[in-house]
Amino acid sequence: xxxxxxxxxxxxxxxxxxxxxxxxxxxxxxxxxxxxxxxxxxxxxxxxxxxxxxxxxxxxxxxxxxxxxxxxxxxxxxxxxxxxxxxxxxxxxxxxxxxxxxxxxxxxxxxxxxxxxxxxxxxxxxxxxxxxxxxxxxxxxxxxxxxxxxxxxxxxxxxxxxxxxxxxxxxxxxxxxxxxxxxxxxxxxxxxxxxxxxxxxxxxxxxxxxxxxxxxxxxxxxxxxxxxxxxxxxxxxxxxxxxxxxxxxxxxxxxxxxxxxxxxxxxxxxxxxxxxxxxxxxxxxxxxxxxxxxxxxxxxxxxxxxxxxxxxxxxxxxxxxxxxxxxxxxxxxxxxxxxxxxxxxxxxxxxxxxxxxxxxxxxxxxxxxxxxxxxxxxxxxxxxxxxxxxxxxxxxxxxxxxxxxxxxxxxxxxxxxxxxxxxxxxxxxxxxxxxxxxxxxxxxxxxxxxxxxxxxxxxxxxxxxxxxxxxxxxxxxxxxxxxxxxxxxxxxxxxxxxxxxxxxxxxxxxxxxxxxxxxxxx
Numbered sequence: 001x002x003x004x005x006x007x008x009x010x011x012x013x014x015x016x017x018x019x020x021x022x023x024x025x026x027x028x029x030x031x032x033x034x035x036x037x038x039x040x041x042x043x044x045x046x047x048x049x050x051x052x053x054x055x056x057x058x059x060x061x062x063x064x065x066x067x068x069x070x071x072x073x074x075x076x077x078x079x080x081x082x083x084x085x086x087x088x089x090x091x092x093x094x095x096x097x098x099x100x101x102x103x104x105x106x107x108x109x110x111x112x113x114x115x116x117x118x119x120x121x122x123x124x125x126x127x128x129x130x131x132x133x134x135x136x137x138x139x140x141x142x143x144x145x146x147x148x149x150x151x152x153x154x155x156x157x158x159x160x161x162x163x164x165x166x167x168x169x170x171x172x173x174x175x176x177x178x179x180x181x182x183x184x185x186x187x188x189x190x191x192x193x194x195x196x197x198x199x200x201x202x203x204x205x206x207x208x209x210x211x212x213x214x215x216x217x218x219x220x221x222x223x224x225x226x227x228x229x230x231x232x233x234x235x236x237x238x239x240x241x242x243x244x245x246x247x248x249x250x251x252x253x254x255x256x257x258x259x260x261x262x263x264x265x266x267x268x269x270x271x272x273x274x275x276x277x278x279x280x281x282x283x284x285x286x287x288x289x290x291x292x293x294x295x296x297x298x299x300x301x302x303x304x305x306x307x308x309x310x311x312x313x314x315x316x317x318x319x320x321x322x323x324x325x326x327x328x329x330x331x332x333x334x335x336x337x338x339x340x341x342x343x344x345x346x347x348x349x350x351x352x353x354x355x356x357x358x359x360x361x362x363x364x365x366x367x368x369x370x371x372x373x374x375x376x377x378x379x380x381x382x383x384x385x386x387x388x389x390x391x392x393x394x395x396x397x398x399x400x401x402x403x404x405x406x407x408x409x410x411x412x413x414x415x416x417x418x419x420x421x422x423x424x425x426x427x428x429x430x431x432x433x434x435x436x437x438x439x440x441x442x443x444x445x446x447x448x449x450x451x452x453x454x455x456x457x458x459x460x461x462x463x464x465x466x467x468x469x470x471x472x473x474x475x476x477x478x479x480x481x482x483x484x485x486x487x488x489x490x491x492x493x494x495x496x497x498x499x500x501x502x503x504x505x506x507x508x509x510x511x512x513x514x515x516x517x518x519x520x521x522x
Contacts (some may be wrong), residue, residue, distance in 0.1 A: 003411060007404025010374050014399040015392045018378035022388050037380040044369040048406045051366045055409035058353050062415040063423060065350035070205060070432055072343035076336040077201040080316055081439040083333065084193055086326035093181040095447035107454055109172040113446070174449035180442020190440040193324050198436040199285035200315055202226070204308040205432055206281035208347050209425040211301030212354050213416045214276050226282035226430065228437045233279065233426040275419055279426050284433045305347060313340060358413045370406045374399055
């Protein structure tokens with residue numbers, strides 16, 4: 001995939017032509033001024049730079065479209081998973097809600113995170129440099145908070161004791177649930193809804209990626225099982241396992257492979273199909289024979305992606321109607337389908353890049369004049385350079401630069417197929433799968449706390465401080481029964497006011513009719 005490699009070949013050819021012109025004295029003084037050749041080289045340089053710039057734009061447009069497509073479809077999947085955790089089936093394992101414990105807001109509690117104990121630094125996890133750095137930063141912040149806390153000017157305060165007492169009195173915390181609330185003994189596997197949701201989302205992206213990198217109908221584009229936590233696929237094909245490289249390159253050696261690359265014979269559809277078959281797209285949960293057969297029935301790459309998109313959308317709306325997304329309102333759920341639609345738009349943006357090549361007329365003229373530069377630069381250098389070796393070096397560097405720039409544009413203008421400079425779709429697919437796996441983690445581990453414990457502590461503290469703070473105002477939260485009575489009272493008053501307004505409206509109407517009758521009599 002090196003543009004210098006291909007460009008240097010043409011640079012060597014041009015340097016040899018320059019050497020032949022100098023030592024055979026063929027160039028002579030046929031050109032009174034090198035301006036004519038200079039105009040030609042400048043024009044060709046502008047043409048080559050135009051193609052390189054256009055290829056660069058296509059490459060980054062494809063990168064942006066792929067990442068935006070993944071982002072939108074991941075948003076739709078994550079939102080659906082979050083809505084699912086609010087359904088009634090998880091009422092027994094849901095964390096407590098702050099809405100149900102409004103009285104805690106008047107107890108001076110905070111949700112600041114603190115370390116459980118200072119002895120954690122001696123644990124095995126403290127050997128990890130990243131963990132140690134987090135502990136150091138946390139300890140430094142802790143000291144800053146202590147220094148900035150209001151202190152009595154009469155006597156110094158022990159920082160550690162003040163921090164410990166403040167933590168015990170003001171922090172709302174509970175025992176961390178590292179299982180995310182799932183009871184692994186009763187439910188050893190994640191929710192079946194989440195498993196199916198993640199599988200369909202992963203399948204949708206895998207099919208989209210397969211159609212972007214392979215435009216040959218009926219060509220094998222395999223899908224395989226993804227195991228969570230496995231190593232990332234290699235980005236550079238050079239570091240692939242030996243068995244995969246042998247399936248891609250066949251029995252030929254490296255020398256023949258480099259010759260094929262230099263001649264452009266390694267980008268054939270057959271070779272690209274072998275490469276895709278050796279690097280399958282990995283799907284979370286695997287792929288069934290029925291799914292493969294249905295995808296094969298779809299004619300064309302766009303139809304295959306649309307079919308996988310339909311499966312995901314149909315599953316989502318079916319489960320929403322059944323109640324799997326909880327009591328979340330339909331306008332909120334509709335955001336999932338908006339994200340799916342946005343992702344399909346970006347998929348088609350990426351598909352535009354891979355299925356509509358660089359315009360042939362521009363590609364043809366830039367390739368032709370690249371070879372013209374190989375012949376004209378030696379003639380230009382023979383008029384400028386008086387030293388043979390210096391002219392040869394300058395000829396080599398100039399032609400290598402222009403030819404290499406042309407090859408860089410060719411490499412970038414199709415970012416899904418030009419191996420090894422293609423976008424690493426296999427690695428992006430694995431990252432997308434790992435993002436989906438996080439939906440199995442359940443609820444936040446620090447969301448489980450016991451409100452009754454703080455009610456009891458507040459009662460004990462209020463008994464001790466009642467004498468010292470007799471005038472302290474305490475916000476009293478009305479019980480549900482009083483709140484209901486107040487609501488009924490407000491409703492009755494509103495009804496009476498409404499009846500009074502209606503009565504006055506009727507009287508005004510009678511008065512209006514009386515005035516109109518008096519006017520008619522006059």
